[in-house]
Amino acid sequence: MNLEIKKDLASNWFKILQDSFCYDILKLEKNKIKFQSKTWKRNISRDEGGGEYRILKGGKVFDKVGVNFSKVYGKFPKEFQKNIPGAQKDPRFWASGISVVMHMKNPLIPAMHFNTRYICTTHDWFGGGMDVTPSKIDKKEKKEFHKILRNMCNRHNKNFYKRYKEWCDKYFYLPHRKESRGIGGIFFDYKNNSFEKDFMFVRDVGITFQFIFNKIIRKKLKKKWTKKDKEIQYFKRGRYTEFNLLYDRGTKFGLQTGGNIEGILMSLPPLAKWK
Numbered sequence: 001m002n003l004e005i006k007k008d009l010a011s012n013w014f015k016i017l018q019d020s021f022c023y024d025i026l027k028l029e030k031n032k033i034k035f036q037s038k039t040w041k042r043n044i045s046r047d048e049g050g051g052e053y054r055i056l057k058g059g060k061v062f063d064k065v066g067v068n069f070s071k072v073y074g075k076f077p078k079e080f081q082k083n084i085p086g087a088q089k090d091p092r093f094w095a096s097g098i099s100v101v102m103h104m105k106n107p108l109i110p111a112m113h114f115n116t117r118y119i120c121t122t123h124d125w126f127g128g129g130m131d132v133t134p135s136k137i138d139k140k141e142k143k144e145f146h147k148i149l150r151n152m153c154n155r156h157n158k159n160f161y162k163r164y165k166e167w168c169d170k171y172f173y174l175p176h177r178k179e180s181r182g183i184g185g186i187f188f189d190y191k192n193n194s195f196e197k198d199f200m201f202v203r204d205v206g207i208t209f210q211f212i213f214n215k216i217i218r219k220k221l222k223k224k225w226t227k228k229d230k231e232i233q234y235f236k237r238g239r240y241t242e243f244n245l246l247y248d249r250g251t252k253f254g255l256q257t258g259g260n261i262e263g264i265l266m267s268l269p270p271l272a273k274w275k
Contacts, residue, residue: 066266086121107233110134133182
C-alpha cells in the first residue's frame with residue numbers, strides 16, 4: 001500500500017475519532033456546555049501541518065477534558081534524531097495522532113487517558129494505549145476494565161494483552177515516588193508488522209476506549225462523594241501532573257517537535273495539590 005494512502009487513512013481515522021469522542025462527551029454533559037476549540041499550525045512561516053485541540057472545562061461531569069488531534073511534519077532537531085527509529089538516516093518525519101485526557105468532577109470516577117498515533121520516518125509505526133487513574137481503588141471496576149481490554153486484544157492476538165499490559169505497568173510508573181500512576185491499561189509502540197492488521201487493532205483500541213469511558217462514567221455519575229474524597233483526588237492529580245511533566249513521551253515528543261504548547265499540556269488537571 002502506498003505510504004501516502006496509509007497516512008491519509010490513519011489521520012482521517014484520528015479526526016473521525018476526535019469528533020466521535022466529543023459527541024459522546026457533550027452527550028454526557030446533556031449538551032449544556034461546549035468545547036473550546038482551537039486550530040493551530042506547527043510553523044506559521046511554512047507548511048508543516050498542525051492540528052486542533054478541544055477543551056471543555058467546568059462541566060457537571062468533567063472538571064476538564066481535552067481531545068487533541070494533530071498532523072505534523074518537518075525535520076527532527078539533531079539532538080532528537082538518534083532517539084527516533086529511522087531518523088538517523090533522514091531527519092524528515094510525518095506524525096498524526098489523537099490524545100484524550102479526562103479529569104472528572106466526581107472523585108469516585110477515575111481520570112482516564114487515551115492516545116493513538118502513526119509516525120513515519122524512513123520507518124513507519126503505530127503507538128498508543130489507554131490507562132485509568134482512580135483516586136479511590138474500585139477492585140470490581142479494575143477487574144472489568146482489564147477484562148474488556150483482554151477481550152479486545154485477544155481478537156487480534158492472544159499475546160497482545162499480557163505484553164501491552166506489562167508495558168503499560170512499566171511505563172506509567174513514577175520512579176521517584178516508587179508507585180504506579182493508576183490501575184494500568186495497555187501501552188504499545190513501534191508497532192509495524194502489517195499496516196492492515198496494525199491499523200485494525202488501533203481502530204479497535206479507539207472504539208474500545210469510547211465504550212469504556214461511557215460505561216465507567218455512566219455507572220458512577222450519580223454516586224455521592226464527600227469533601228474528603230475530593231481532597232484525595234487533588235493529591236492523586238498531583239502525581240498525575242508529576243508523571244506528565246517528568247516522564248511522558250508524548251509531552252516530550254510534542255515539545256521537541258514544535259507542537260502546540262496548550263494542546264500538549266492539556267493533560268494537566270485544572271486543580272491539583274501536594275502535601
